[in-house]
Amino acid sequence: MSAGQAGAAKVSVAGPAGLSGSDAFASLSLSTLSGIVPVSALEGVGGDGAGYCDADGICYPPADQAAQTPVVSTPGSSSAESPARS
């Protein structure tokens, strides 16, 4: 979030500010990520009905709003596996 954007005062950068160098950064980056659990183990919030783009560069619109999207689901049942929704 850039300065002037919503919430700027409450948002900080989590990256390794002040460091440089690919080795130092790469190790820090991996260290940062090491605490993250697999998607299948995450507690999903919001279901899989939102717009997204898959690795092939194909982007999908939100699922039909008439279909009630559960508030909680598992992102492990990824929306990326769904057929095109447009």
Place this chain on the structure above:
Amino acid sequence: MSEPISVHVWSDISCPWCFIGKRRFEKAVQDYDGDVAVEYHSYELSPDTPIDFEGSAADFLAGHKGMPLEQVDQMLSQVKDLAEAEGLSYDWDNVKQTKTLKAHEVLHLAKAKGLQLDLIEKFFSAYFEHGTHVGHDDELVTLAAEVGLDADEVRAALAAGTYRAAVQADISAAQQIGIRGVPFYIIGEKYGVSGAQSPEVFGEALRRASEDLTADVATEAVR
């Protein structure tokens, strides 16, 4: 409020839902009574995209990806409308489809300098709203300098590929974690949010992560 909620976001500059999701997340943060620490991670959509694709976004999706033109037009129109609802002016006719790996390298340099959030906003807007080519060194250097990065340092880092490994590490991490679409948010290292969800959904995830933090602090206090 004690420590900030950690938010890891995987996204790509060329992902229209990622910019929309960014705005919706920002709305949630605005309404959230606490601090968040956001870290963006690289994800490359369509790695086979050439640096200099000749044609529009519609041409790319219809020709390069084989999607029916009618479906492409409908999709782009819908995304444009939804972006507009978030205050964004997508200009599909002038989007310069390109490979975004170099842009991600500059974003990693910006992260090292504490300027990642400023630069990703700059890149998204340049790509979707201003028809800027984000695959060439010159344009990337110019945009990076506008948020305060040293132009010579950016150019040298691009030439040397200083952050190429960091970009690949992010992409590999996404694959290992199981992320197959973006934007993807991991909030409080526990809650996964897939796609450009509503501010309410992001707010719910922040609220739950905050409750977890509060519970952890209480548990520690009892010990």
